[in-house]
Amino acid sequence: MYIYKIKIENFRNFECFEWKPNKHSNIIFGSNGSGKTNLAIALDMLFSTNRNESYFDNADFYCGDIDKKIHIEAWLADIDNAQFEISEIIQYIDENDELVYEDSVKPVKKVIIVQLENGVDGKKEWSIVQNDDFKDFSLRKRDAVGYTFISADRQPLKEINLNTRSKVYSLSEGKIDEALDNMSKDIINYADGKFMEQPKILEFLSKLNNIIELKLWDNLEIALKNPQSIWNYSGYEIRSNKNGASLTFDRQSKGFQNIFLLSLIKATLNENAIVFIEELEQNLEPKNQRQIANSFCKTSSGQRFITSHSADLISCFDFDDILLLNKDCIRLIAERSDEKFRRQVSQSNKKDYIASLMASNILIVEGESELSSFHIYSAELDEILYKKDLEIIMAKGKSNISLYAQKYKSLGKKVIALIDNDNDVETTLEAISANCDEIYIACDSYEDMIYPYLGNKNEELCEILPFNMIKDKLMSYKNRCDEDIKTKDKLVKDEVLKLDFEMITNYDSLYPNKFLFNFSIHDRFATPYYARSIANIIVCDGVPEQVKILFESILQENKNLAKFANIDNVYYLKNE
Numbered sequence: 001m002y003i004y005k006i007k008i009e010n011f012r013n014f015e016c017f018e019w020k021p022n023k024h025s026n027i028i029f030g031s032n033g034s035g036k037t038n039l040a041i042a043l044d045m046l047f048s049t050n051r052n053e054s055y056f057d058n059a060d061f062y063c064g065d066i067d068k069k070i071h072i073e074a075w076l077a078d079i080d081n082a083q084f085e086i087s088e089i090i091q092y093i094d095e096n097d098e099l100v101y102e103d104s105v106k107p108v109k110k111v112i113i114v115q116l117e118n119g120v121d122g123k124k125e126w127s128i129v130q131n132d133d134f135k136d137f138s139l140r141k142r143d144a145v146g147y148t149f150i151s152a153d154r155q156p157l158k159e160i161n162l163n164t165r166s167k168v169y170s171l172s173e174g175k176i177d178e179a180l181d182n183m184s185k186d187i188i189n190y191a192d193g194k195f196m197e198q199p200k201i202l203e204f205l206s207k208l209n210n211i212i213e214l215k216l217w218d219n220l221e222i223a224l225k226n227p228q229s230i231w232n233y234s235g236y237e238i239r240s241n242k243n244g245a246s247l248t249f250d251r252q253s254k255g256f257q258n259i260f261l262l263s264l265i266k267a268t269l270n271e272n273a274i275v276f277i278e279e280l281e282q283n284l285e286p287k288n289q290r291q292i293a294n295s296f297c298k299t300s301s302g303q304r305f306i307t308s309h310s311a312d313l314i315s316c317f318d319f320d321d322i323l324l325l326n327k328d329c330i331r332l333i334a335e336r337s338d339e340k341f342r343r344q345v346s347q348s349n350k351k352d353y354i355a356s357l358m359a360s361n362i363l364i365v366e367g368e369s370e371l372s373s374f375h376i377y378s379a380e381l382d383e384i385l386y387k388k389d390l391e392i393i394m395a396k397g398k399s400n401i402s403l404y405a406q407k408y409k410s411l412g413k414k415v416i417a418l419i420d421n422d423n424d425v426e427t428t429l430e431a432i433s434a435n436c437d438e439i440y441i442a443c444d445s446y447e448d449m450i451y452p453y454l455g456n457k458n459e460e461l462c463e464i465l466p467f468n469m470i471k472d473k474l475m476s477y478k479n480r481c482d483e484d485i486k487t488k489d490k491l492v493k494d495e496v497l498k499l500d501f502e503m504i505t506n507y508d509s510l511y512p513n514k515f516l517f518n519f520s521i522h523d524r525f526a527t528p529y530y531a532r533s534i535a536n537i538i539v540c541d542g543v544p545e546q547v548k549i550l551f552e553s554i555l556q557e558n559k560n561l562a563k564f565a566n567i568d569n570v571y572y573l574k575n576e
Contacts, residue, residue: 001076001077001078001079001081001082001145001146001272001274002023002024002076002077002078002274002302002303003021003043003074003075003076003077003274003303004020004075004076004077004109004111005018005019005020005073005074005075005097006018006019006020006021006039006042006043006073006074006075007071007072007073007074008039008042008071008072008073009062009069009070009071009072010061010062010065010068010069010070010071011038011042011060011061011062011070011071011072012035012038012041012042012059012060012061012062013033013035013038013062013327014035014038014039014042014062014327014328015062015327015328016328017035017039017327017328017330019330021303021305022303022320022321023078023303024300024302024303024304024321025296025297025304025306025317025318025321026303026304026305026306026321026323027306027308027314027317027321027322027323028305028306028307028308028323028325028330029307029308029309029314029322029323029324029325029354029357029358030324030325030326030357030358031326031358031359031360034325034326034327035325035326035327036278036307036325037152037278037307039305039325040149040151040276040278040305040307042072043072043074043147043149043276043305044147044149044151044276045072045116045124046072046073046074046114046115046116046126046142047142047145047147047274048142049139049142049143051139053124054123054124055121055122055123055124056070056118056122056123056124057122058122060122061118066122069117069118070116070117070118071115071116071117072115072116072117073113073114073115073116073129074113074114074115075093075111075112075113076111076112076113076114076145077109077110077111078271079110079111079112080110081271081272082112082144082272083144083146083272084140084141084144086112088130088135089112089128089130089135090110090111090112091110091111091112091113091129091130091131092104092108092109092110092111093108093109093111094106094107094108094109095107099131112128113128113129114126114127114128114129114137115127115128115129115137116137126138126142128141145274146272146273146274147274147275147276148265148273148274148275148276149275149276150261150265150275150276150277150278151278152278152279152282154258154261154278154282156249156254156257156258156260156261157249157250157257159261159264160238160249160257160260160261160264161237161238161249162237162238167261167264167265167268168238168264170268171264171267171268187224188223188224191223191224192221192223192224195221195222195223195224196221196222201222205219205220205221205222208220237249240252240256253283254282254283255283255284255285255288257283258282258283258284259284259288259292262277262280262292263295265277266295266296266299269299269301269302269304270301270302271301271302272302273301273302273303274302274303274305275302275303275304275305276304276305276306277304277305277306277307278307279307279308279309280292280293280296280306280307280308280310280313281308281309281310281312281313286312289310289312289313290312290313290316292313293313293314293316293317294316297316297317297318309358311351311352311354311355312351314354315350315351315354319332319333319334319336319342320332320336322334322354324357324411326411326412329412331410331411333353333354333357333411334407338407340403341403341404341407344396344400344403348394348396349393349394349396352393352394353393355391356391356392356393357411357413358391359389359390359391359413360389360390360413360414361388361389361390361391361413361414361416361554362390362391362392362393362404362408362413362414362415362416363390363391363392363393363416363417363418363554364392364393364394364395364401364404364405364408364415364416364417364418364436365392365393365394365395365417365418366394366395366396366397366398366401366418366419366420367394367396367397367446367526368394368526368527368528368531369446369447369522369525369526369531370392370394370418370446370531371392371393371394371528371531372527372528372529372531372532372535373531373532373534373535374392374547375392376532376535376536376539377535377539377543377544377547377548377551378551379539380539380542380543381543381548381551381552384551384552384554384555385551387555388554388555390416390554398419398420398422398424398428401417401419401428401431401432402431402432402435405417405432405435405436406435408435409435409436414437415435415436415437415438416436416437416438416439416440416554417432417436417438417439417440418439418440418442418550419432419439419440419441419442420441420442420444420445420446421441421442421443421444421572425441429564429567429570433567433569433570436569437569438554438569438571439564439569439570439571440550440553440561440570440571440572440573441564441570441571441572441573442546442573443546443572443573443574444546445518445522446522447518447519447521447522448518449544449545449546449547450521450534450538450544451514451517451518451521452544453537453538453541453542453544454507454511454517454521454534454537454538455508455511456508456511457507457508457537458506458507458508460537461507461534461537462506462507464525464530464533464534464537465524465525465530467505467506467507467510469524470507470510470520470524471501471504473520473523473524474492474496474499474501474504474516474520475496475501477489477492477493477496478493478496478497480493491515492516492519495513495515495516496516499513499516521534546573546574549561549573549574550573553571553573559571561573561574562574
């Protein structure tokens with residue numbers, strides 16, 4: 001059994017939400033307040049077996065409007081193995097999810113439709129929909145659905161003790177009961193006999209007996225409390241042992257407890273299980289997050305709903321399973337038809353792409369240098385990126401900007417692009433303008449932006465990369481054959497042949513030749529490490545002027561920038 005469709009109306013931050021989850025794996029993420037917890041709680045209420053939670057709170061109503069009807073509905077499919085009688089409550093739907101009769105000529109799917117609504121004074125009313133009629137969705141039937149909710153406020157110890165309702169106990173399949181019962185009897189008989197042989201105990205009991213004026217018994221005894229009861233084996237516990245040291249689970253770290261709990265959840269999954277786990281990464285270090293994620297990736301048992309804020313963990317899952325939730329809308333982060341985009345992101349920055357989707361605004365840049373350095377500049381400008389709730393993503397070249405812009409726009413993000421003012425700028429604008437809210441054109445390349453700030457920085461640059469490596473690379477151009485090199489490399493060679501290399505001994509002596517200096521920065525420093533290192537050198541004296549203009553303009557509604565070809569949302573990074 002699995003949840004085929006979910007409908008939620010007027011519940012918390014959901015006004016009208018409808019979704020057909022995957023049959024097996026659903027990895028749900030989104031910014032804080034997007035509705036992940038509310039989705040989990042809605043399903044937990046629908047399948048609740050708690051007799052004490054009979055009323056909705058006023059806060060459960062959308063916008064606090066208690067006059068609106070809360071409606072939480074789930075369609076259950078693959079119901080042949082249901083653990084309750086279903087013959088009278090089966091409905092039939094066609095490929096368009098329209099209700100049809102069993103003998104319809106169209107292909108049909110069998111479902112059970114269950115719902116939870118508010119009645120008088122917010123009382124919770126569960127029912128099973130049968131055409132125009134409603135049948136009782138009893139507590140027993142709700143329990144038989146097999147829904148498990150592991151909340152962010154989870155208490156692992158409840159599931160890893162020997163309570164007969166715990167996940168640990170369920171693994172025993174009742175096979176340890178007889179052994180525990182016999183052990184309990186032996187322990188009790190032995191202890192009870194030994195108690196009454198101890199002089200100090202007999203003296204204590206005699207004292208107690210003498211202070212009671214009414215003689216309601218012959219004598220008092222001390223006995224061992226039975227560790228076995230109807231509901232649990234409370235006198236027993238599981239301990240871990242490492243290097244001879246024995247520890248109970250309540251003394252273990254929260255991370256250890258969560259690893260044990262999640263492993264139990266996975267081990268007890270079956271084809272009819274439905275489990276919702278909030279914040280799978282809770283209390284886990286990154287390597288353990290990945291290990292747990294990969295473990296859940298490989299299982300095909302049951303239906304899993306998993307929420308997370310960890311891009312590291314989420315990126316372990318397939319694109320088909322990763323969904324972005326934003327209140328009433330939930331969507332795959334890359335549709336199955338977006339094969340080119342999926343391939344591009346997988347090869348370059350899947351984790352960064354996932355992390356960026358939790359922001360409202362996206363700045364798309366062409367290369368690694370901008371991506372790695374802009375966060376450093378932002379920190380110097382009073383954390384402008386965070387004020388704007390803006391994330392930076394690298395498209396890895398102009399040709400890919402349109403791919404990212406189109407995808408971000410389809411997911412409801414404000415899209416901002418920064419492009420170089422190259423010969424193909426008009427072609428790039430034509431490709432991306434429809435999906436970008438704002439486009440900024442750098443007056444120069446990134447290397448031109450930072451060039452004014454790298455003069456007299458020989459010592460600092462040499463600490464990052466010895467100058468002899470730059471010099472050797474430039475000298476290699478002297479002997480290159482013109483027929484074997486590209487046009488840009490031909491320009492480099494022409495400039496190199498003009499140099500007197502005896503005079504080029506360090507970065508400062510190369511600096512006056514702006515073309516070769518910038519070429520060297522682009523050629524040897526365009527990696528994350530080097531880009532961050534150079535940015536940290538630059539911020540000692542300030543932030544590049546064009547970067548400052550870019551960030552400040554993103555913050556402002558009214559731009560004081562020159563427009564490109566009088567297009568409203570395309571700007572040069574220079575003041576009017």
